[in-house]
Amino acid sequence: EVQLLESGGGLVQPGGSLRLSCAxxxxxxxxxxxxxxxxxxxxxxxxxxxxxxxxxxxxxxxxVKGRFTISRDTSKNTLFLQMNSLRxxxxxxxxxTRDAISNNxxxxxxxxxxxxxxxxxxx
Amino acid sequence: EIVLTQSPGTLSLSPGERATLSCRxxxxxxxxxxAWYQQKVGQAPRLLIYGASTRATGxxxxxxxxxxGTDFTLTISRLEPEDFAVYYCxxxxxxxxxxxxxxxxxxxxx
Numbered sequence: 001e002v003q004l005l006e007s008g009g010g011l012v013q014p015g016g017s018l019r020l021s022c023a024x025x026x027x028x029x030x031x032x033x034x035x036x037x038x039x040x041x042x043x044x045x046x047x048x049x050x051x052x053x054x055x056x057x058x059x060x061x062x063x064v065k066g067r068f069t070i071s072r073d074t075s076k077n078t079l080f081l082q083m084n085s086l087r088x089x090x091x092x093x094x095x096x097t098r099d100a101i102s103n104n105x106x107x108x109x110x111x112x113x114x115x116x117x118x119x120x121x122x123x
Numbered sequence: 124e125i126v127l128t129q130s131p132g133t134l135s136l137s138p139g140e141r142a143t144l145s146c147r148x149x150x151x152x153x154x155x156x157x158a159w160y161q162q163k164v165g166q167a168p169r170l171l172i173y174g175a176s177t178r179a180t181g182x183x184x185x186x187x188x189x190x191x192g193t194d195f196t197l198t199i200s201r202l203e204p205e206d207f208a209v210y211y212c213x214x215x216x217x218x219x220x221x222x223x224x225x226x227x228x229x230x231x232x233x
Binding site: 035045109111112116 | 154156158160166167168169170173179211213215216217218219220221222224225226227
């Protein structure tokens with residue numbers, strides 16, 4: 001059974017930092033593209049960052065480039081999101097997601113989601 | 124960037140009725156890379172449909188997806204009480220910048 005369990009959320013002041021973790025199990029972690037997706041109340045989800053399984057190549061949405069860093073530890077099947085220089089607008093529930101397997105270079109749909117973790121940026 | 128517009132914003136129906144949810148793209152969605160998700164209050168979204176019309180594992184056959192190009196539809200043939208939730212469409216594709224979601228349709232009990 002695929003499981004994704006996020007941790008590390010909380011309240012942080014503007015300009016502060018936070019590190020999210022996502023413990024994955026039930027599938028070969030290193031071959032799947034993994035993502036962080038966030039959502040604010042009443043709005044659709046927003047893709048934040050992704051790491052390609054086979055290559056480890058990382059990608060970010062424009063608004064977090066230079067501030068957020070996605071990484072993974074394949075020995076511990078864990079995905080991370082280091083968030084620096086946090087802003088009010090980064091306040092959201094952050095989800096860890098796993099793509100469907102891709103055989104043709106397509107960034108696939110989000111087949112599995114974790115339960116999410118709340119990040120609140122406020123003074 | 125493709126913008127996905129969902130309609131209606133809110134749909135009020137009764138159990139047993141048929142629900143038709145629309146997702147319109149500002150440009151053609153290549154490869155029919157269009158997914159639908161269901162989200163209940165306090166829960167993560169759950170994948171229902173991918174490739175515009177393929178049901179995900181474990182999804183009941185009362186859920187069906189159709190469409191191509193710029194117009195896509197999610198149909199729930201006979202609503203069950205557990206189907207009342209918010210539904211999102213999503214585009215995916217050749218780059219992560221293509222990951223966009225609609226604003227959602229809330230399906231509520233009439």
